[in-house]
Amino acid sequence: MLSRVSTIATRSASAFARTTPAAPLAMKFCNMQNRGFKVVVVGGAGGIGQPLSLLMASSGLAKELVVQDVTMSMVPAEGVACDLSHIETDCKVTSFALDPSKPAVDQLGDTLTNATLVLVPAGVPRKPGMTRDDLFKINAGIAKGIIEATAKYCPGAMLGLIINPVNSIVPAMCEIYKQKGLDPAKICGVTTLDVVRANKFVGEAVGADPAKVDIPVIGGHAGTSILPLFSQCPYGAKLTDAQVQALDPRTQDAGTEVVNAKAGKGSATLSMAYAGARFGKSVLKGLSGETVTECAYVASTVTELPYFATKVTFGKGGVEKIHEIGPLSAHETARLVEAKAQLKTEIEKGLEFVKGA
């Protein structure tokens, strides 16, 4: 197992160096370890972070996992890492707790050096009295601190941003990478939960195994910007018009179902961890040489908007192909206009943040 992963890592690293124009930089900050893939979960002691860390540590793809959080997290990152370190997998689990009163970039050198994949379910949830704008500014500030550190210590690593609002934070962080001369294609907004939910809902509606359903969900990751393309999957295409009219908004609002069922005491953490791990494993499989396609929210030229979620193929170099939208039903064509209108405003908010930062 050790030698197999080691061989994969070496092969992938040399392929990356061969095909990437910025090869000297890529070599200097090589994102592969000799022993395999290093995964960092930022916010790893949180509601999503803990089960996500569990799934990545037990994925068989990570040789090293760092649970990173802040010094005052509800559960210490060290405790989460200690717990996970007892699992009978060939994955070394360590931790790091950051002091948020000091710049992240001054503290994350050891944590991020040699990282292959950085998953970011960090951030604060919305509290009573907090506007969406307040939440955006706080979480964008947290994301910026992390991005400045990944830019310095692991610029070749793939990043999966789970931190909300994804629609605005991903554009802001990609622009910061561009300003630093780095590749914004390393940064993906994790929208996998929308796909997971759509697959489950369609499977239940048509009596199919959800694992066999594959509904692309495009656009963005909030409200009407979430656009499930039921017509592009043979199972989704079986839905009646009435079922489409019900399952489209249900996919958009599924997070509220969870918040209500948890009586306001939490939001989607377990299903999000499952989805985040599905995304993370797809990226690592891609880096190992297997091509895997997932929907993700990325810098894109597929529409007139600079950021958009469509199917993305992951390979040895990370994002290797961003797919076109494909054929749409009349309902989906109308919804695309609505999705783009919401997304445009939210992208602009992210870009404004960078200008003001």
Ligand SMILES: NC(=O)c1ccc[n+]([C@@H]2O[C@H](COP(=O)([O-])OP(=O)(O)OC[C@H]3O[C@@H](n4cnc5c(N)ncnc54)[C@H](O)[C@@H]3O)[C@@H](O)[C@H]2O)c1
């Ligand atoms: N993309 C999605 O589909 C999706 C779904 C659900 C939730 N989310 C988002 O994921 C984020 C986390 O949600 P949660 O329910 O796990 O929240 P949580 O509060 O349980 O966990 C967040 C963790 O981040 C940590 N944190 C805060 N600042 C940090 C920093 N600077 N560095 C490292 N860690 C830091 C906190 O200490 C906490 O442990 C939120 O922004 C939430 O809105 C996204």
